[in-house]
Amino acid sequence: MSSKKFLLEALKHATDALTRDEVPVGAIIVKDGIVIAYGSNTREEMQDPTGHAEMTAIREAAKALSSWRLINCELYVTLEPCPMCLSACQQARLKRVVYGAKDEKGGAICLGYHVHQDVKLNHQFEAIYEPETDCSQILKDFFSKQRNLKKTEKSAK
């Protein structure tokens, strides 16, 4: 499968988050071309500040492999990881991270936290932006809907 296909696979989990009124972000972990784990944003549903799609996918992959070292594993995620999630990828020794949309406000790389390239840390890995319109569009639609809801609430007051 190509990166595009894996990103579209991650997008299915973003869509799942959307049905639960979460910010729609989805992630999968791939090893040897096979999807071994997935996650979607569950912050609101679970009231868990660490409930990002990447964190769930990483923890589930570790369970699947019975190892905290996710050797030769790749993370595909619809949105650029935040500093917590990119650092979790470093902790898990991931081989590669591919994301389909940039996060100018909260993304680790956009903010300058290049944890993946830090030679002072014990593991480095690739983090690649592969623009995928559907990954950004689902977020634009979500936030546009949120803004409209707020406007409607305000005008109803």
Add this chain to the structure above:
Amino acid sequence: MSSKKFLLEALKHATDALTRDEVPVGAIIVKDGIVIAYGSNTREEMQDPTGHAEMTAIREAAKALSSWRLINCELYVTLEPCPMCLSACQQARLKRVVYGAKDEKGGAICLGYHVHQDVKLNHQFEAIYEPETDCSQILKDFFSKQRNLKKTEKSAK
């Protein structure tokens, strides 16, 4: 309770990690002077790359408060948080982080990831180093024992 007393409370959980042969790190979350959650390192036992003491304490505190926003909460941790954990504190909107030992190799602040002071992010907080000999000593003893074990293994070969 003073910071010292809370750090010594966190140290109890580091000692608990030690009994399970984990790197001895412990953490507690305090709100209005009351300990509402705790965590200790469970990375090896649970084979969870995100199983740091701080992450568990944060997730347990969110459960206790039924909210991912840990408003007016403080984290006391025996060792300086790594970039993942300091960023998780930012995600959880913690008010303050106090740590009892520096981590020159893996600590977020030592490595220059000042996530807690980043004005580009939507929440800032204090991260304070309060040197507590027992918090660093437990780690020194652990790693010294590990090194001796490796030496013994080598000489037995």
